[in-house]
Amino acid sequence: MRTIDDFTVPKEYISPENKYIGGIIREFVDEEVMPYRRKFDEDWKELKYARDLLKKAEVGLGLQKALWPVEFGGWGMGSSDYVGVISMRMFEELGRGDTALSLTFGANFWAPLAITVKPHINRELCAELAPMFCDTNELRLTCLAMTEPQGGSDIENVDAEHGRTIQTTAELDGDEWVINGHKIWPSNSGEAYLYAVICTTKRGSRDDKDIAYIYVPRDTKGLKVGEPYHKAGISFDANTDIWFDDVRVPKMYRAWGPGDDAKYFKEVTNWGSMAGAYSLGPMINTYEVLKDYCEKKTFHGKPLKENHAVAGVLSDIAMDIEVTRILGYQYGRMLDRPEIYGDRWSPEITAHGKIFKNFAAERAVDVSNKAMDIMGLYGPDRDHDMEKNWRDIKMTQLWEGGKQLGQAEIARYFYECETL
Ligand SMILES: Cc1cc2nc3c(=O)[nH]c(=O)nc-3n(C[C@H](O)[C@H](O)[C@H](O)COP(=O)(O)OP(=O)(O)OC[C@H]3O[C@@H](n4cnc5c(N)ncnc54)[C@H](O)[C@@H]3O)c2cc1C
Structure with a gap:
């Protein structure tokens, strides 16, 4: 009998883990997602299924540890030569059950990428942040906050705009970054435990050195999130507003620094x-x-x-x-x-x-x-x-x-x- 596995996968360059991880996720989707997915749309506000299912995947299967380096309790996938093809398998398997489950999971990979993928693993910052995800039995999501009310495309268009339109500011005050601004729509924004915030250190600048990639934990004073949006679909994802009002984080929470932040933001x-x-x-x-x-x-x-x-x-x-x-x-x-x-x-x-x-x-x-x-x-x-x-x-x-x-x-x- 023909199945979805009869569509071609380039067997000569996928990793041995592909089959193993893919099999685990296929089983998870068949047992935990397929029977319930028709209920996800009504769950957009309470996110009961979303939290429950994500916890089973991220904590139960351990996926929230995947990217973080081994020495800080993670699986070290960021050091693998196969992270791209393994991600492809995981995302398509999850997306088969629910597009937004795949997105939510992928978005959870997204924010830490700037500091967890070789050759740019920021070990000092990983030592600080990895325990939030690796030393816990709680669901811990991350969120990459780029889009702003005036538009998201220009912010992501680093090669042409070089950060010119970013309105969220980061100002260095002693040993702390002070962040002010408003982000909209990021995946996981309503539920995240850690935000990667795309800021500018000089509004209107077209210099890549002014683009800053700064991590902000959820419980930081001055950070506020809104209610999940009611959308046409992708209901599993808690997209919402995030406001930063004189939010202070340690200086070391900036991913890399002038120039490299823009480069790795581009990579992300x-x-x-x-x-x-x-x-x-x-x-x-x-x-x-x-x-x-x-x-x-x-x-x-x-x-x-x-x-x-x-x-x-x-x-x-x-x-x-x-x-x-x-x-x-x-x-x-x-x-x-x-x-x-x-x-x-x-x-x-x-x-x-x-x-x-x-x-x-x-x-x-x-x-x-x-x-x-x-x-x-x-x-x-x-x-x-x-x-x-x-x-x-x-x-x-x-x-x-x-x-x-x-x-x-x-x-x-x-x-x-x-x-x-
Ligand atoms: C389900 C979902 C999940 C999302 N997750 C995230 C997330 O994790 N993080 C985050 O920060 N944001 C997220 N977003 C927001 C998303 O990235 C933005 O919606 C997107 O970047 C477009 O920005 P915009 O809607 O502000 O449109 P604008 O930037 O205002 O653009 C308006 C219109 O102009 C078009 N346009 C833009 N640039 C050009 C160009 N150079 N040439 C021609 N036309 C152009 C656009 O395609 C669009 O049609 C998410 C959105 C959705 C729907």
């Missing part, structure tokens, strides 16, 4: 393009839903899949999943091998990453629309899973600067555009 946004896997997960689930539906549902006395017009569409969907999966593993591999493919913060990696992210989101939107067409009345029926995938998938196009920033970054590299 390039890791963010692995979000293509958050779009792939629900595409793979769409294959499962459609395979089952088109075998059981009949038309002209035959299973739906045995009709040429339907089979043609099903074939296009399989083609999209196959290509997206291969592209995702290739991008993960590129992040794992900077000595072959270039620095992770380089414009070429940005362009290749945005190709994966934009392509995956666009194919996912198309696949979910086609599935809705094939499923007729069962498509919008909440008992048949497709409409949830459909709503969630549309939102995967909107984050990380949206589709247009990705297009600008791809064109900038491949066509050597000078003004974008």
